[in-house]
Amino acid sequence: MTNRQPATGSQEPSQPKVGLLQGLSGRLLLLTIVSVMLAEVLIFVPSVANMRLRWLEDRLNTAAAAGVVVDGLDNVELPRPLQDETLMATDTKAIAIRRKDESRLIAAVDMPPEVDAQYDLSDVTPVEAISDAFHTLLFGGDEIMRVYGPLGESDAVIELVMSDRNLHKAMLVYARNVFFLSIGLSLFTATLIFLAINRIMIVPIRRMTASMRAFSEDPADPARVLTPSSGQDELSVAGQHLASMQQQLQKTLKNQKNLADLGLAVSKINHDMRNILSSAQLISDRLADVDDPIVKRFAPTLLRTIDRAVGYTTEVLSYGRTTEQEPHRRFLALRPLVADVAEILSIDPASGIDFRNLVPEDLQVDADSEQLFRVVHNICRNAVQALMNDTEGDGLGVITVSAVRTGSVVSISVDDTGPGMPLKARENLFSAFRGSARSGGTGLGLVIARELVLAHGGTIALVEKPSPGTLFQIELPDRAVPLDVFRSRARR
Numbered sequence: 043m044t045n046r047q048p049a050t051g052s053q054e055p056s057q058p059k060v061g062l063l064q065g066l067s068g069r070l071l072l073l074t075i076v077s078v079m080l081a082e083v084l085i086f087v088p089s090v091a092n093m094r095l096r097w098l099e100d101r102l103n104t105a106a107a108a109g110v111v112v113d114g115l116d117n118v119e120l121p122r123p124l125q126d127e128t129l130m131a132t133d134t135k136a137i138a139i140r141r142k143d144e145s146r147l148i149a150a151v152d153m154p155p156e157v158d159a160q161y162d163l164s165d166v167t168p169v170e171a172i173s174d175a176f177h178t179l180l181f182g183g184d185e186i187m188r189v190y191g192p193l194g195e196s197d198a199v200i201e202l203v204m205s206d207r208n209l210h211k212a213m214l215v216y217a218r219n220v221f222f223l224s225i226g227l228s229l230f231t232a233t234l235i236f237l238a239i240n241r242i243m244i245v246p247i248r249r250m251t252a253s254m255r256a257f258s259e260d261p262a263d264p265a266r267v268l269t270p271s272s273g274q275d276e277l278s279v280a281g282q283h284l285a286s287m288q289q290q291l292q293k294t295l296k297n298q299k300n301l302a303d304l305g306l307a308v309s310k311i312n313h314d315m316r317n318i319l320s321s322a323q324l325i326s327d328r329l330a331d332v333d334d335p336i337v338k339r340f341a342p343t344l345l346r347t348i349d350r351a352v353g354y355t356t357e358v359l360s361y362g363r364t365t366e367q368e369p370h371r372r373f374l375a376l377r378p379l380v381a382d383v384a385e386i387l388s389i390d391p392a393s394g395i396d397f398r399n400l401v402p403e404d405l406q407v408d409a410d411s412e413q414l415f416r417v418v419h420n421i422c423r424n425a426v427q428a429l430m431n432d433t434e435g436d437g438l439g440v441i442t443v444s445a446v447r448t449g450s451v452v453s454i455s456v457d458d459t460g461p462g463m464p465l466k467a468r469e470n471l472f473s474a475f476r477g478s479a480r481s482g483g484t485g486l487g488l489v490i491a492r493e494l495v496l497a498h499g500g501t502i503a504l505v506e507k508p509s510p511g512t513l514f515q516i517e518l519p520d521r522a523v524p525l526d527v528f529r530s531r532a533r534r
């Protein structure tokens with residue numbers, strides 16, 4: 043067991059320094075303050091209009107109290123000092139009571155001033171109240187206004203002439219108080235919202251950002267995988283998916299590294315193997331000239347086998363292209379090819395395995411002979427190994443290779459009576475290093491077979507069947523013949 047040194051970069055990297063308003067939390071704080079201030083403005087507009095109306099109504103009621111007393115004394119005029127005190131107490135310049143048939147001046151300055159604006163408090167719409175309030179707040183302070191309204195439950199009307207200076211001051215004080223109160227509420231509300239959202243959202247987002255940054259620096263380090271929370275909210279679910287994705291990516295990168303290492307090792311081995319096979323090929327060529335019946339019988343098979351081995355090693359050395367060579371297709375008899383597969387397998391008669399070649403004699407397929415040989419050989423070899431490892435069977439197994447042409451498509455079936463494909467192998471049927479049905483297998487045979495079949499424009503699939511065993515079906519279509527080639531053949 044090798045000791046693994048801790049990665050020097052496994053610690054969580056420091057966050058880059060950003061300004062308060064550049065970060066998400068600072069922007070959120072500013073947005074909350076602005077939102078609360080806007081809400082306070084919407085509240086301030088009707089409230090300042092209502093404050094102005096209440097202020098005028100208070101002055102109107104105070105003057106009405108004094109006016110009622112004087113109005114009860116017929117033909118009595120208040121002395122000048124008493125009028126001045128009444129006007130000073132009500133902060134007015136003139137007080138009068140009007141009825142339908144008469145109007146009586148209760149108190150007034152020596153020279154009543156000219157009126158700049160007049161307001162009827164008995165009938166004020168919200169729009170008028172807001173408009174008048176902002177007029178006084180922005181332009182008031184030096185105007186004389188006439189204000190009147192009903193005198194209690196009677197039909198009389200109390201009327202005042204007054205300066206708007208004190209009203210203007212009172213409204214400025216009210217606006218100032220509302221402003222500072224709004225600032226305080228905004229800061230308090232924004233702080234609470236900031237602390238809550240910072241804990242609920244910003245901190246988890248920063249954790250995921252730090253995890254992604256650390257993972258990108260060293261994806262192979264398991265310590266860089268995010269440890270997600272177990273919550274059910276959106277950020278927790280996002281963290282769980284991120285952790286799952288990082289783990290899956292680590293497995294993929296590990297498999298890719300294994301494939302790269304395997305490819306390098308295979309290339310080195312095949313480089314030396316090709317030299318050995320080249321020597322064997324020279325010797326086998328000389329065996330063909332030996333005048334011995336047994337040698338002459340086995341020499342052609344030996345030569346074909348060595349030729350194929352040399353070809354395979356040559357292709358492996360050029361594996362850096364990551365794809366197989368384009369198939370060199372021609373019409374060839376399929377039955378002899380299957381017979382070569384059976385001969386190369388060299389099935390021991392004592393094993394109890396029967397290889398049956400049921401391909402019709404006249405059936406031809408449009409394919410690359412070497413690549414199709416590899417496809418059929420890989421599948422049949424898997425079938426032989428499955429039958430030999432079948433400990434629960436009766437010791438008798440059959441491998442059947444058959445084919446049929448339907449129009450321009452040739453369907454090849456490789457059927458065996460073995461134990462069948464395990465569930466795990468079915469789920470990863472054409473996955474390298476995962477689709478092997480036997481212990482120690484790599485699963486590359488079916489991956490290579492599928493790649494070669496797809497290069498021919500065909501399909502390969504595992505077919506369900508009612509009886510025990512495994513059935514693979516390969517479908518290879520003929521190439522489309524150009525019109526000029528078809529016409530030249532038709533003339534012959």
